[in-house]
Amino acid sequence: MTNILVVGDGAIGLLLSHFLSNQHNVYVLTRKATNNTRFYSRKNSASQKINARFISLNQLAAQPKFDVILMTVKAFQVQSAFEQVKPYLTEHTNIVLSHNGMGNVEELKSELIPSQALYFLTTSMAGFKSNQYIVQHTGEGQSVIGGCNSLALKNISTMANTLKSIPKLHATSNIQQLRFEKLFVNIAINPLSALHNVKNGQLRDPQYNSMIINLLTEACNIAKAQGLNIPLINALTTAYNVMELTAQNYSSMQQDVINERPTEITAMCGYINEQGKVYNIKTPYNNQLLAKIQAKKSVV
Template sequence: MPASKVAIVGAGAIGLAIGSAFARAGSEIVICGGRTPVDSVTIVEDGTPQTWPARHIDDPSELGDVDVMVIAVKAYATDAMAEWLRAGAAAGATILVGQNGVEQVDRVRPHVGGADAIPAIVYLNVERTAPGVATMRRVGEHDIALPATGSGKTLGRLLDEGGMRMNVAEDFAEVLWTKMMINCAGNSLTALTRRRAPVLLDPAIADLARQITREVAAVARAEGADLSPEQADAVIAWLQAAAPANNTSSMREDVMAGRPIEHDALTGAIVRIAARHGIDVPINTAMLALLGALHPEEA
């Protein structure tokens, strides 16, 4: 689908990054809603900006035919986008859910019914700097991971054409839960300390991060993902290797800006799923309480 129409719901950092790849592959980009009209997508990488045209619409009734709908709002804002999701599903779009956590598809399913919904794992470090503008940094081996099921392979080829380093994974559960370890440790600790990634080089913080990921790995194993304690420790080593680049996290940026945070979709999900399996996760339980106390008006 080289000339497909792609709707972006949530033109923040991740939405802009994913939208830029579709645009680079020749897709028409439609930005859905938002406080500020956006008529272009600009990505700055290695100091060089590149811009693609986009069309902005304010009402789901304006959507028309669409091939792919990217949902890139924060997890807690999903229900607020119900009208857009219903419009995308009614148009026959594949719903690409670019959200953190392990419950992405379950989160949108009440609004899209039986539509093809594909979870996307995004590794890119992206900061939105102005409406329609974001700075993108690539970390690790891949930029985006998709499951090798449903429309995953087709979307993977298109995003690859758009310059993303893709991992279309047969064992998507392991990839999904590995990213969950990254988020539960990296996002939570940078948010609570209000420091960027180098905070993970502190020995005491690194030890706490390893305890977080080991608990997440135990929950992942209960859910059928083959993740060992050694893999949990390797996640922290990976985060530490990337720390000198002074990367931030989306949760830290939200705390610094006084916005709500996604702690329920990340650490909250770990605590909920652990309870279903009778697994004790004391560190993540404590982290959830601390993150829940970060009210936007007090951040």
């Protein structure tokens, strides 16, 4: 069995911990009480105990060596979280990032040695925490893993097999394309749902159409500048499909704003804004949402 450390016990971290613990030794790094049982709940089924061990930072040194570190913290937390676990990496530890938005990959690549593989896992599984110890699995979705450095690209099939207990997981040789496609969905849903305090499905109303089209047009222009071919119609179709599939869900950004937590806006609209400066592409609609979400007291 593989020793896996999951960094972060948000909804996605708990969902992945639940599935991975069916086949592996899973440890979850948390800032909350470590002696409280966590539960996985799905629709009307009985809740199940998540068979992982929850540990605090000062307990890390006493744990076995980790084969995989799966980082499920938010984009803006990745660097600080990585610095905390870096002393516990072995020369062959695999690092897997999983968060909304862009960024962090290049920064972490520069901190790893050639024998440490870096992967990115993107997922459209949906869930939320009904309280700090219970995760509700509210939506099916595919998960895709891809390599971000040469060793990971070489070993992607092995890593996908290791994590195969994650539902509907498959590997890709072009994770950057998949990350960008996921970014489009995030940009279309997260900021608007947070700004207007609505569920995902409500964004299909006509009043939001032009804004969504303009946001994704700018994102497509950035993708094209980076050498990616993602037609606007494809981006819109995917975004509206996700709105329909998660119609009764609130987005993660809406939940962050309501609960006065920092958001991932800088890894979404902020990323488009920064890349627009790099490629001299105007991005007024993404800039506008970036400013509006940042103006809220709950964001950084």
